[in-house]
Amino acid sequence: MSWVNAVIHGILLGGVYALLATGLSLMFGVMRIINLAHGSLALIGAYSAYELKVHAGMSPYVALVVIIPGALVVGYVLQRTLLERSLRAGPLVPLLTTFGLLIIIGNLLLKIFSPDVHSLDPGAIGSKSWRISSELSIPAFDVLILGVAIVVLGGLQLLLTRTRIGRELRATAADPDTAELVGIDSRTVYARATAIAVATAALAGVFFGMRSTFDPASGPTQLIYAFEAVVIGGLGSLWGTLFGGIVLGVAQTVGAQVDPSYFALFGHLVFLVVLVARALLEAGTLGLPARLRIPGRAAT
Amino acid sequence: MSLLAVESLDASHGLVSAVRGVSLEIAEGETLALVGANGAGKTTLLRTIAGAHRAGAGRVVFAGEDVTRVPPYTRVKLGIALVPEGRRLFGELTVEENLRLAGDNGRKGPWNVEAVLQAFPLLQPLRRARAANLSGGEQQAAAIGRALMSNPRLLLLDEVSLGLAPTAVDDVYRSLERLIEGGTTVLIVEQDLGRAMRVADRLACMLEGRIVLEGRPDELSRERVTEAYFGLHAGTAPGPA
Numbered sequence: 213m214s215w216v217n218a219v220i221h222g223i224l225l226g227g228v229y230a231l232l233a234t235g236l237s238l239m240f241g242v243m244r245i246i247n248l249a250h251g252s253l254a255l256i257g258a259y260s261a262y263e264l265k266v267h268a269g270m271s272p273y274v275a276l277v278v279i280i281p282g283a284l285v286v287g288y289v290l291q292r293t294l295l296e297r298s299l300r301a302g303p304l305v306p307l308l309t310t311f312g313l314l315i316i317i318g319n320l321l322l323k324i325f326s327p328d329v330h331s332l333d334p335g336a337i338g339s340k341s342w343r344i345s346s347e348l349s350i351p352a353f354d355v356l357i358l359g360v361a362i363v364v365l366g367g368l369q370l371l372l373t374r375t376r377i378g379r380e381l382r383a384t385a386a387d388p389d390t391a392e393l394v395g396i397d398s399r400t401v402y403a404r405a406t407a408i409a410v411a412t413a414a415l416a417g418v419f420f421g422m423r424s425t426f427d428p429a430s431g432p433t434q435l436i437y438a439f440e441a442v443v444i445g446g447l448g449s450l451w452g453t454l455f456g457g458i459v460l461g462v463a464q465t466v467g468a469q470v471d472p473s474y475f476a477l478f479g480h481l482v483f484l485v486v487l488v489a490r491a492l493l494e495a496g497t498l499g500l501p502a503r504l505r506i507p508g509r510a511a512t
Numbered sequence: 513m514s515l516l517a518v519e520s521l522d523a524s525h526g527l528v529s530a531v532r533g534v535s536l537e538i539a540e541g542e543t544l545a546l547v548g549a550n551g552a553g554k555t556t557l558l559r560t561i562a563g564a565h566r567a568g569a570g571r572v573v574f575a576g577e578d579v580t581r582v583p584p585y586t587r588v589k590l591g592i593a594l595v596p597e598g599r600r601l602f603g604e605l606t607v608e609e610n611l612r613l614a615g616d617n618g619r620k621g622p623w624n625v626e627a628v629l630q631a632f633p634l635l636q637p638l639r640r641a642r643a644a645n646l647s648g649g650e651q652q653a654a655a656i657g658r659a660l661m662s663n664p665r666l667l668l669l670d671e672v673s674l675g676l677a678p679t680a681v682d683d684v685y686r687s688l689e690r691l692i693e694g695g696t697t698v699l700i701v702e703q704d705l706g707r708a709m710r711v712a713d714r715l716a717c718m719l720e721g722r723i724v725l726e727g728r729p730d731e732l733s734r735e736r737v738t739e740a741y742f743g744l745h746a747g748t749a750p751g752p753a
Contacts, residue, residue: 376612376616379605379609379612379613379616380613380616380617382602382604382605382609383602383605383613386602386603386604386605387600387602389564390596390600390602391602391613392563392564392583392584392585393562393564393584393585393588393593393594393596393600394588394613394614394617394618394658394659394662395585395588395589395613395614395616395617395618395662396585396613396617397583397585398585
């Protein structure tokens, strides 16, 4: 029964990773930018919720009403001022730019908040769980996070398939030059994609902060897990991100069941196996495949 | 006043000069066919007019406005639409989504999804099909329809018959002729000399980046155009760059 417990906890943990990975997947799918600062941007969301609690007494859930619009603006401005310029200089420069951003954010957080660990109060739901048997319990807060991840992915799916903004995102992701020839300003589309990505990162950061403690060094760790979830699920695939998150989560909890020190190791091993398998199977090359992929409504 | 005036336009691919000092004008409602061998600079000229390729020198004036430095998405809003070589549809999007994209970002006018489906009846049963799954002729019809959705004042068509079965070419040209008869201003790049001379009010022949022959199809013999096409006649050979 403890193995079943490990698998269920792994699936729920996958929700956390999927939520964190969604924005990373979107940015890669649309612009082919691997945003190394993604985990750090999530961390800013968590610290913002902490500050809003300290100074305005807001619960983390209420703080999201302020944080998400703020993150949308930050993402839009970030793209127009920094990433847009770096994109013009080739594929390596955005990688270096976001790496620089990761370093700057990490050091700024260290300066402002010290290396001390912080946490956010999830409220009563944080300690609630459904006990199925003596060895099997389902934590309510993890179910909430998985639900939020599914709602976010479902919302993005609707946005991408049913709205003008979504059509423009998919067209620009597929062929930015031709998109401009049908009247689409690709720079605005990219800025919208980054705005959505940063908003989902901030949302993930707040839930991460409610689920566990965080400190200024947590960003890169979360980035690694998010990146692994994206690669396992298929680069640029939205629902694949959820699948990847769940596979990673289950690998980690099963690893921890074997030996608590194997938690991270099993996740990394699954990532490595998937990465090698993809490299061998997809086009027989090590090239990164695929732009944004969404299950379509098209008839054939 | 001409709708489009290209003045001493230069464009290059790196160090290779593709368009050299080209000047041409198109009046409202006129159809100009641009012919020439592969590598003559036709596609580059069209893409430079559409804004997809940067002009090295010279000017592109559209409806009296200098659009030389205007980005392509703004030119679409001003009324220039390009049907690119190879169709370049968004393969993962449906035919209708491809059309709506251009409609959402173009000018207001008579063209909408229903009007395009009426103009290209072969697309009617395919409106929810992925563009990638269409045949070449269907894709070409969808690409022209997509350009029309932006309600252009000037339609630029690049090699619309390229890679299509003869019956598909006939279908596409039947639709095109209807558009031309309806008064749409068209600049068409075409390898098929016979078709170009049939649909166009005027014909221009490019050789090594320059326009070496220009005139009305009824003034130009096929032999003269062919000579210009291959640079065989002394009078049509380009001078030094």
